[in-house]
Amino acid sequence: MSRLVVGPFNRVEGDLEVRLDISQGQVQRAEVVSPLYRGFENMLRGKDVRDALVIAPRICGICSVSQSVAAAQAIAELQGLVPARNGRLVSDIVHAVENLADHLTHFYLFFMPDFTREAHAGRAWFEPLSERFSPRGGSAPRDMLGPRAEFMHILGTLAGKWPHTLTLQPGGVARVAAANEIRHLLGVLAGFRRFVARHLLGGPPEEFAALESAAALLEWAGARPRADLSLFLRASRDLGLHRVGRGNDRYLSFGAYPQDEGHLFPRGVFNGAGGGALDPGRITEDVASAWDLDSAPARHPYDGRTRPDGEMRAGYTWCKAPRLDGMPAEVGALARQLVAGHPLIVDLAREGGNVEARIVARMVEVALLLAAMERWLKEIAPRAPFIAHGETPQRGRGAGLCEAARGALGHWLRVEEGRIANFQIIAPTTWNFSPRDSAGTPGPLEQALEGLPVGRDERTPVMVQHVVRSYDPCMVCTVH
Amino acid sequence: MSGAGSNRRTLLWLQSGGCGGCTLSLLCAEAPDVLTAFEAAGIEILWHPALSLETGAEVREIIDDILQGRRRLDILCLEGAVMTGPDGTGRFHLMAGTGTPMMEHIRALSERAAHVVAVGSCAAWGGVTAAGDNAAGAVGLAFEGPRPGGLLGGEWRDESGLPVINIPGCPVHPDWVSETLAQLAGGEMTGEDLDDFARPRAITGTLVHHGCSRNEYYEYKASAEKLCEIGCMMENLGCKGTQAAGDCNRRAWNGSGSCITGGYPCIACTEPGFEEPGHPFVETPKVAGIPVGLPTDMPKAWFVALASLSKAATPRRLRENATSDRVRIFPRRRERKP
Numbered sequence: 047m048s049r050l051v052v053g054p055f056n057r058v059e060g061d062l063e064v065r066l067d068i069s070q071g072q073v074q075r076a077e078v079v080s081p082l083y084r085g086f087e088n089m090l091r092g093k094d095v096r097d098a099l100v101i102a103p104r105i106c107g108i109c110s111v112s113q114s115v116a117a118a119q120a121i122a123e124l125q126g127l128v129p130a131r132n133g134r135l136v137s138d139i140v141h142a143v144e145n146l147a148d149h150l151t152h153f154y155l156f157f158m159p160d161f162t163r164e165a166h167a168g169r170a171w172f173e174p175l176s177e178r179f180s181p182r183g184g185s186a187p188r189d190m191l192g193p194r195a196e197f198m199h200i201l202g203t204l205a206g207k208w209p210h211t212l213t214l215q216p217g218g219v220a221r222v223a224a225a226n227e228i229r230h231l232l233g234v235l236a237g238f239r240r241f242v243a244r245h246l247l248g249g250p251p252e253e254f255a256a257l258e259s260a261a262a263l264l265e266w267a268g269a270r271p272r273a274d275l276s277l278f279l280r281a282s283r284d285l286g287l288h289r290v291g292r293g294n295d296r297y298l299s300f301g302a303y304p305q306d307e308g309h310l311f312p313r314g315v316f317n318g319a320g321g322g323a324l325d326p327g328r329i330t331e332d333v334a335s336a337w338d339l340d341s342a343p344a345r346h347p348y349d350g351r352t353r354p355d356g357e358m359r360a361g362y363t364w365c366k367a368p369r370l371d372g373m374p375a376e377v378g379a380l381a382r383q384l385v386a387g388h389p390l391i392v393d394l395a396r397e398g399g400n401v402e403a404r405i406v407a408r409m410v411e412v413a414l415l416l417a418a419m420e421r422w423l424k425e426i427a428p429r430a431p432f433i434a435h436g437e438t439p440q441r442g443r444g445a446g447l448c449e450a451a452r453g454a455l456g457h458w459l460r461v462e463e464g465r466i467a468n469f470q471i472i473a474p475t476t477w478n479f480s481p482r483d484s485a486g487t488p489g490p491l492e493q494a495l496e497g498l499p500v501g502r503d504e505r506t507p508v509m510v511q512h513v514v515r516s517y518d519p520c521m522v523c524t525v526h
Numbered sequence: 527m528s529g530a531g532s533n534r535r536t537l538l539w540l541q542s543g544g545c546g547g548c549t550l551s552l553l554c555a556e557a558p559d560v561l562t563a564f565e566a567a568g569i570e571i572l573w574h575p576a577l578s579l580e581t582g583a584e585v586r587e588i589i590d591d592i593l594q595g596r597r598r599l600d601i602l603c604l605e606g607a608v609m610t611g612p613d614g615t616g617r618f619h620l621m622a623g624t625g626t627p628m629m630e631h632i633r634a635l636s637e638r639a640a641h642v643v644a645v646g647s648c649a650a651w652g653g654v655t656a657a658g659d660n661a662a663g664a665v666g667l668a669f670e671g672p673r674p675g676g677l678l679g680g681e682w683r684d685e686s687g688l689p690v691i692n693i694p695g696c697p698v699h700p701d702w703v704s705e706t707l708a709q710l711a712g713g714e715m716t717g718e719d720l721d722d723f724a725r726p727r728a729i730t731g732t733l734v735h736h737g738c739s740r741n742e743y744y745e746y747k748a749s750a751e752k753l754c755e756i757g758c759m760m761e762n763l764g765c766k767g768t769q770a771a772g773d774c775n776r777r778a779w780n781g782s783g784s785c786i787t788g789g790y791p792c793i794a795c796t797e798p799g800f801e802e803p804g805h806p807f808v809e810t811p812k813v814a815g816i817p818v819g820l821p822t823d824m825p826k827a828w829f830v831a832l833a834s835l836s837k838a839a840t841p842r843r844l845r846e847n848a849t850s851d852r853v854r855i856f857p858r859r860r861e862r863k864p
Binding site: 053107155358 | 541542543547548550553554555561562573575577579582583585611612618628654655661662696752778779780785787789790791793808809851
């Protein structure tokens with residue numbers, strides 16, 4: 047058995063170390079290490095509740111709006127406040143822009159470059175993918191950055207800037223969207239839709255989102271060989287990425303984009319056998335493998351504590367291990383679309399979660415969100431209010447559960463004497479990159495890495511990189 | 527690769543105690559986008575956490591080449607605070623794959639770099655990572671809050687005599703970064719281009735207040751009382767635009783935005799110590815009804831006198847619109863005499 051330490055693992059939004067025990071050319075055991083601790087949860091204690099809306103988004107530069115949404119929802123629940131309908135619509139749109147842009151950033155800048163590695167030289171697709179996705183002069187990042195930045199104009203208009211807006215409030219948003227602005231933004235969306243159709247998918251988003259099977263997907267890609275997604279699928283099928291990177295096949299979603307009734311992407315759980323309801327009361331965080339001094343093995347986040355062990359004695363990461371019913375769960379676009387029962391994604395994951403299904407699930411969401419955002423913009427009633435105001439009680443609590451691009455994000459807030467008494471955060475990558483719990487059960491990524499091939503001379507095994515980045519991790523959120 | 531004789535300037539970008547949001551903001555750069563901006567400035571990225579292929583051992587090799595003098599480093603950028611905690615050990619961020627505190631890597635590379643740049647308020651003075659009781663031990667490269675110090679100390683100078691250059695903001699505006707780096711790469715940045723906090727005067731020579739879209743409300747002290755009202759946010763909602771350095775309202779964010787047009791107050795994120803204002807961010811502290819933080823360079827007596835005068839003169843249009851979520855009373859065209 048030999049040990050390989052891979053780090054600094056980049057294109058993961060923050061710092062990451064992966065420790066691999068290898069024998070017979072395979073990963074036998076993996077430890078996922080989140081090496082940065084900043085301490086946001088403790089930072090928030092004692093503060094005015096409204097300050098969470100300034101500080102929480104700054105946990106993360108890439109899921110900033112998601113952090114705002116979670117904090118605003120937690121405060122709204124605390125205050126017993128129902129947001130103004132317009133405010134909710136604008137908040138959904140702002141959130142969808144971030145999530146959609148994150149899917150794009152992940153695909154073009156974080157994930158695809160690994161196919162241009164020397165390890166793949168000689169593959170039939172190596173040249174075309176390298177010309178397109180190489181960080182050293184590939185055409186795709188340049189093609190993408192302009193339309194992405196223009197797409198972000200929606201946030202310039204509706205949220206002042208990105209990242210780190212303060213527009214999103216518990217009762218809605220801090221500015222109205224005027225009728226002319228809505229028309230303008232529909233135009234911005236139309237421009238972005240053209241990029242998605244022309245470069246990313248190679249065809250109309252609605253038609254892509256309506257695909258129902260892996261066979262139909264491959265037929266779609268075969269008919270559009272120059273589309274960026276088709277290039278990925280060509281490499282994916284050649285490398286077998288539709289059979290690689292299986293986690294523990296338990297998934298959860300907090301539900302994304304609240305509507306008049308329910309969510310656009312529903313809340314729930316999914317395992318191989320099917321779906322079900324999610325009970326957030328059955329979530330705990332376990333510190334058995336974390337550098338944390340808490341004596342209790344696992345707590346519900348309302349009672350959670352964060353006591354970093356500066357001596358780093360027991361454990362191997364700053365990340366706690368979130369569990370649902372005592373078991374790990376995978377979160378992200380794949381989880382959301384399995385819970386939603388999207389037929390294409392269900393088919394792609396029929397034999398278990400895998401790298402390809404995670405990527406395609408994001409593309410399905412890009413297509414679905416474009417249409418949803420157009421609908422939401424038109425649903426805004428510009429003459430009606432955009433915000434409702436609430437009062438913070440002396441005592442109380444509230445939870446904000448939403449979906450960042452990379453999965454379920456929760457804030458659990460407790461207030462005493464009118465100030466924040468406890469603020470606990472479980473971020474998407476906390477779930478996906480969690481360490482072993484007190485039962486010794488590995489986290490989803492740790493599980494997915496077991497059995498991956500490692501070439502004799504590989505210092506940064508390429509399959510490990512494909513699998514790690516298929517989760518679209520956000521390490522700054524993970525520990526916060 | 528930067529071969530001998532190349533006149534490109536090399537850049538290494540590291541991240542530590544921050545959120546990565548300054549890089550994400552940089553990716554929003556347009557006309558030109560960030561890759562084009564760097565190309566035009568003759569900047570070659572040796573490694574960047576979000577933009578480079580190299581990972582793991584390949585990165586450690588690049589860093590080692592720089593430290594051993596095998597590769598020239600012209601500009602070192604740090605994003606995120608230096609993590610000195612707990613108790614000065616730096617263990618809150620051991621650089622992945624090395625087992626060594628990130629602060630030690632930063633210190634060693636700073637001595638090799640021709641210029642060192644702190645990107646964002648965390649890297650400059652600690653920023654939000656230093657909020658609360660700063661158990662993280664988050665400090666800047668050459669400042670801790672408003673005091674010189676930090677990892678390298680306030681007296682630190684690069685080989686050309688420049689201090690650590692602090693590009694403030696939470697996050698930075700993308701152009702603040704690309705313009706500063708281009709000036710550095712072009713060899714035209716001098717000490718005179720920097721203010722007392724070593725921030726480029728190009729950014730901090732103006733106040734956020736300049737170009738504020740709510741200027742007329744400010745002039746008449748027609749104030750918003752709650753968020754989502756369109757009056758001036760200085761009197762009640764904690765806005766520090768009249769005190770904070772930055773060209774935020776003269777240089778649009780994401781096409782057309784700014785914090786003010788987004789409907790929320792300036793929280794002075796370009797100023798050291800902004801993360802602990804001593805009051806809720808969206809509430810103006812007052813003594814006897816007068817805001818504690820007065821506009822920069824304004825004598826208090828004058829402010830009080832002018833404020834009461836302008837309040838008395840506030841047109842009904844501004845008074846009523848100020849506490850509305852949109853313009854209810856429109857400016858009227860004055861009738862011309864025949």
